[in-house]
Amino acid sequence: MKILVVSLLRLGDVIQQQPLLKALRNENPQAEIHLLLNRQFSQVENLLGDMVDKYFYFDRESLQKGLGEASYNILWSHHQLESLVEDLNHESYQKVYNFTHNKLSAYLLGAIQSPVKLGLFHGEGRFQGLNNPWLRYFNERFSGTQPSLFHYVELLGNSFGLPVERTANGASGKSKKILFQCLTSNEKKNWPLKRFKELKETIESSLVDYKVQILCAPFEKEALLKQFSDSDLLVCDLDLAQSALRESCLLVTGDTSIKHLAAQSGVPIIELVMGSSDWTKTAAFSKNSEIITAQVACAPCSHTQACSQKSQICAEQISVDQVFAAVWDRLSKKSQQAGVTLRDVERVVWTMQLNEVATTEVIPYANAALRFTEEYSKDSVRRILASCRETQQRNESWLTRLEKAFPTWSSLAGKSQLKSQDIGEFILVAQEIVKSKQDTAGYFQFVVETLMARFSSTLQFHEKMQSALAEVRGLVQARGQFIHSLEIVLKEGVYYAAGIGQLSIDGFEEAGRSVSRDREDAAI
Structure with missing residues (x-):
């Protein structure tokens, strides 16, 4: 049996889908699982291991250029898309899963021939596939700023009947190296670099055995050198970042792809949630993750709108001392009993x-x-x-x-x-x-x-x-x-x-005759 998974989302979304792919593999150990991704995220191939047998790529950037630039033939994008659909249909998939849930992916699923399509797809002139309450909840509650009580991975797992669990701690005996991921894809989700620097200094002066390094992509280096030295930085790609995480004892990060990578490696995580980040929906899917966020009325805000406040109060209200206390608790492995809430x-x-x-x-x-x-x-x-x-x-x-x-x-x-x-x-x-x-x-x-x-x-x-x-x-x-x-x-x-609870089997009949309890009978 061949199964296709369509995931035309961002890098972090694809990485956090690992529990879903793992569950799909466990449920179908003999199946051949293929994955359709955006081409710019092809580097995830090295991260997914034997969960995926074959990759196909959707070249969104080239298709958009073909539609918008005069140097391309007007039909070029159409032919490219038609060729991709032909290649996919040649595989004769028995099942197709849509992990994306947007209109583009729905139209694409509509063109793919398969007897079983799971998730949103377009057919017979309308959108279909919202055939269970979990999928409807996901479709109605997950986009925008609507409240959701469930994580993205939980929702898709329940929607598709794939049993998923939050990752637990990784192997013990790691080095005393702490990693920071300071920058995110959206400035509203960034904690000030000055505070990251203060946190680094606090950790290394208070916990002399520990060393802090800053993970960064090559294009982030210039911005980070304004607060950190070149020796502080660990410039790397995803593969090197994964290796560094496996050797570390803790990650402090904002809303980044790296937190999902750390979750899959079992690394303890302290996640700083600001701006448009919604920890309920897309926090690290891990049992060993702590969320630190400010209680402000405007958060989480819209991804597309600028900050509505005079200053970024959601970041300002997260103090260095607060984050250091969380670091201390994690490193000391202080047991944290989760309190029940409404x-x-x-x-x-x-x-x-x-x-x-x-x-x-x-x-x-x-x-x-x-x-x-x-x-x-x-x-x-x-x-x-x-x-x-x-x-x-x-x-x-x-x-x-x-x-x-x-x-x-x-x-x-x-x-x-x-x-x-x-x-x-x-x-x-x-x-x-x-x-x-x-x-x-x-x-x-x-x-x-x-x-x-x-x-x-x-x-x-x-x-x-x-x-x-x-x-x-x-x-x-x-x-x-x-x-x-x-x-x-x-x-x-x-x-x-x-x-x-100590009454004998027929104790209620005895209770009608006497209020005394027979300890011997109760033991039986």
Whole structure:
């Protein structure tokens, strides 16, 4: 069997797809796996090893030149693209995966002949392939600044049924060399070089056994020499960077391709998140990574827009002392017990919903609650239950108000055009939800997006909005079911401590006759 993976993304995206390719290889050990990449990222061949058997290249730059420069024949780009499609179809792929999920890749998949296409593709005059909830969530939530509770790799793994896990620590006994990757592809995502220099000096003066080196590409050298000496720099390509990472004990970096390379090598990572970086979506996919970010209202911002502030406050609020403390903790291997947050609860709820677990199925929710209280201490879960209930009440109140304000089908049936006064109260409730900025998990995003869409008739609007409200209702009910399951699990522990758990098999019958407990029977 031959399988094609289409990945027409940036270098960092391709590198972080390694867990997906590894899972695909594990699921299909006898298959021949081919990968279609942008030609400028051909250097990843040396990084992917035996996960990929053959590479094809999409020459985006040449195709764009062929379309825009007078020196090229007007049909040159068409012939180049046609030739690529012919080469791909000659392979007779049984499966094609789209890891890219943009319109270009969708059109390309539409031209490739294969009985099974997974992910977005164009066919029969429309875009297709969003055939499961995980793919729809990925398509709706991942682009732009929409909130996502899941990492890019998690979403694609769940979408394609590929089991992926965050990488753990690499081999022990590494040298006492710390690497910095100071510059990123976007100035908004850069921590000031002066602070990187201060951090280097702090580390080397406080931890005299450790040496810091600065990773950089050749074109970055000139900028880095303004703060560092030539001997501080390790100018390298991806292959040399991978070798250096394997010999290091820690990487401090911004949002770069190097962090994904470090994650696959099991190197501990301290990631500085600023500007348009969204750690939820594209942080290093590693169990041994720490995120340091400023809590500012404007972050993450848009990739394409300039910083909206007078100065880059998201970078200014990350201090040298804060990063050094994280370095110290990592090098000393200080155990870090992750505290449970409301976001962890929302992730479970969305997972249940995207896996299409009905709220009437009690056992899956009970099992999820048990796993949750095993991953996080029961005391920490108890501490956030009040906030969980408060958020649940607010969500239920919003949903009730929306459903009450939503017009009936009969009230819209005779109208040829929908006017704002027809749904005025409904709009006001939706605006209140948006302005509150409290729907951080995106429960009501379906409703907001439907309000902003265009419709050919009032009845089409009614049908689409009913569907959106049904999805919100399912999510809110799932959240209530999970919280209820958590409460039961936590209460059972209290009951056991009070002695109920020590009753014999027919202890409830005995309890009707006597309140005394038989320790001997209980032991049995």
